[in-house]
Amino acid sequence: MSHRLPDRVVIVTGGARGIGAAYVRALHAEGARVVVADLLVDEGSALAAELGERARFEPLDVTDADAWERVVAATVRAWGTVDVLVNNAGIANAGPLEHYTRAKWDAVIAVNLTGTFLGCQAVVPTMRAAGRGSIVNISSVEGLFGSEGLHGYVAAKFGVRGLTKSIAVELGRAGIRANSVHPGWIDTAMTAKIDPSRLPIPLGRGGTPDDLAGTVVFLASDDSAYLTGAELVVDGGMTAGVGHR
Numbered sequence: 001m002s003h004r005l006p007d008r009v010v011i012v013t014g015g016a017r018g019i020g021a022a023y024v025r026a027l028h029a030e031g032a033r034v035v036v037a038d039l040l041v042d043e044g045s046a047l048a049a050e051l052g053e054r055a056r057f058e059p060l061d062v063t064d065a066d067a068w069e070r071v072v073a074a075t076v077r078a079w080g081t082v083d084v085l086v087n088n089a090g091i092a093n094a095g096p097l098e099h100y101t102r103a104k105w106d107a108v109i110a111v112n113l114t115g116t117f118l119g120c121q122a123v124v125p126t127m128r129a130a131g132r133g134s135i136v137n138i139s140s141v142e143g144l145f146g147s148e149g150l151h152g153y154v155a156a157k158f159g160v161r162g163l164t165k166s167i168a169v170e171l172g173r174a175g176i177r178a179n180s181v182h183p184g185w186i187d188t189a190m191t192a193k194i195d196p197s198r199l200p201i202p203l204g205r206g207g208t209p210d211d212l213a214g215t216v217v218f219l220a221s222d223d224s225a226y227l228t229g230a231e232l233v234v235d236g237g238m239t240a241g242v243g244h245r
Contacts, residue, residue, distance in 0.1 A: 003031030004221040009079045011035040014089030016044035018188045022209030062089045062115030068122035084220040085123045086136045087116040094149040105152045112156035135178040136219045137164045168229030177228035184235025202237030
């Protein structure tokens with residue numbers, strides 16, 4: 001059986017469960033060596049142990065620059081390089097603008113935007129030395145339009161979208177690609193209170209983590225070798241029509 005990612009080294013943040021774990025499994029199935037980077041030590045360690053010798057767990061708070069340096073250094077010591085970074089870790093919170101606290105704002109910006117920035121920054125020296133790399137930043141359809149109450153989340157996801165483009169422009173000549181993925185409604189704990197049947201999704205169903213995993217594998221692989229600075233919307237067509245809101 002041929003693989004699309006033979007021996008590629010991938011770091012996936014928020015990889016211990018949910019969508020992140022789906023990415024980890026899909027990348028591993030395609031031959032990659034995968035670092036499960038997460039604050040969830042028990043779940044992350046269990047997933048890495050389940051997958052075996054081509055997987056390892058590294059504890060990571062994505063808001064901590066020193067922790068990022070440690071994870072990248074540990075990955076390079078173990079496997080020699082970092083070929084792909086999947087910035088998946090994220091949180092969400094909500095509230096009407098006049099009651100949306102600074103603490104809520106700071107928390108979601110720190111994880112979703114600053115954490116993504118720090119990860120990109122941390123892997124660049126290794127990727128530059130190798131002359132190649134793929135950065136996959138997970139944004140959201142909320143990085144394409146506004147959503148009531150999700151002020152920090154929307155701002156962060158728009159920021160991830162823009163950051164991805166600036167990275168693509170700056171680092172393309174170094175062989176480093178950067179693309180953003182914009183999921184719609186995906187069945188996770190974060191979306192449990194939203195009924196997808198009430199959303200205008202042309203495909204007629206909500207998405208699953210596995211619906212996203214193929215896109216991430218594609219962006220990690222040489223199949224997307226000439227793709228950078230792009231926005232890949234994976235939402236069942238929800239944003240395709242003028243009535244998506």
